[in-house]
Amino acid sequence: MTQRTLAALLAVPLFVALGIYTAVTPLPFVTYSPGPTINVLGDNDGKPIIEVQGHPTYRDDGELRMTTVSVTQRNARLDLLTLLRTWFSRDRAIYPYAIQYGGGGSQQQDTQEGQVEMIGSQDSAIAAALRQLGYQVNPVLEILSVTPTMPADGKLEVRDVIKRFNGTKVTAATDLGKLIHDVPAGDTVPMTVERKGKPVTVRITPTTKDGTRLIGVTLGIGYTFPFKVSVHISDSIGGPSAGLMFALSIYDTLTPGSLTSGGAVAGTGTISAAGGRVGEIGGIQQKIVGARQDGAQLFLVPPANCPDALTSDHGSMRLAKAATLKDAIAEVTAWGKNHDAALPQCTASDKAKH
Known part of the structure; x- marks a missing residue:
């Protein structure tokens, strides 16, 4: 046996071992997948998600769906094979671990931070909706x-x-x-x-x-607030990105008639209490997929998320760019009356400006 042959025989198992090690060794990435969507005009555990005391409410047909993203937790161990499967999935995405979780922290801290953001988004949504209706906040x-x-x-x-x-x-x-x-x-x-x-x-x-x-x-x-408005959502959902859909649902609940004219609208975006400005969120592509899968016919996109929304798998579901709560109300109202109505859209120019 020559020295070259011996080296080749020894190299084969080493390469195999290296391949196996690489395939099963945890890598510093997280995955995003479409999460469930929730009709905020509906109920949670038998109680209306939007609960109002001290003001007339108007319960009617139609859906306003908040959207979520399922993100692997910080202690998840993702190997190369798992990441490759995600890479080839059209509905999922991979991001560096540091972008999602930074350096230190714990799962408990992540949960607490998400709940703090959720409470803040609910308060901002209530304030934005009531100010839109002319109330002092x-x-x-x-x-x-x-x-x-x-x-x-x-x-x-x-x-x-x-x-x-x-x-x-x-x-x-x-x-x-x-x-x-x-x-x-x-x-x-x-x-x-x-x-x-x-x-x-x-x-x-x-x-x-x-x-x-x-x-x-x-x-x-x-x-x-001049009267009590509460948002009842599962404690397992955190973050600020449902602000726009909370505000729309509160506005719809406090005004006669169906804002969507009985249709199904989904969306995402933070909301500012002053001015009702709609802000950027993460995981827009996965949220769009989740909304489409759950039957939404229109999806409201924060302007800053237009670049990613343009490449999303939205099928026949329409996308509309919503810069403010006032804009979103006008767009949903127009769409409800005519599903082919002209609405602000994400365009190639939005992508260039981003």
Whole structure:
């Protein structure tokens, strides 16, 4: 046996072993797949997703569907074979792990962050819809999450509106972090919040972590409304991207007649409380596929997502570019009356400007 033959015989199993190792070794990527869509005008566990108290509501035909994306969790181990199957799928996508999850963190933190974003999007959607209807909406400082085992745990709740802290009146513009920082170490101070329309006062002792005085809450801008509007969605769904569809559904619920004239409309996009501007989201191509599969006939696209929407597999489902809540209402109304109505579209020029 020559030296060359021996080397070849030894190389074959090494290449085979290397191929197997490469195929099964986890790689730093995540996958996006079409998630379920939810008719926000419908029910969740027997309760209307859009619940209103203190104002007439108008329940009618039609669907306004929020869309979701299924993303592999940060602890998922994706090998080359799995990623290759995803690569050749028309409905799924692959993204670098760092883009989705960054450096550190945990699945629990991801879930908490998603819920904070969801609460913020619901509040912004309610504010945008009511402002569109001409109602006065005032900003407040509210609690979006409470960290377990921290001083606020068991005392404060999500959606508590902060009214006073240690004798100081709190508004949306108040730097609560500074007020907490100024509490002497070990001191217990009073804190008053509005909870379900009633004042509640608790006593709380800030703790120090990494040199910062904390009580263990995530704060955000909430709003006081002239009547109560609630959004009931599964806790398993997080993120801010359903803002537009929440706002449309709230508007439809508070106004006579079907906004869609009985048709099925889906969409996505964040929403700003002031001006109702529709913002960019992730996973637009997978959301479009999910909406098409669930029977939507029209899909509302944030302008910044037009480049990816242009290459999506939307079939016969129409795409319309929605820059604001006001625009979206006009587009859905026009489409409901005539499915062939001229609507703002994503075009090649949108792709060039992106």
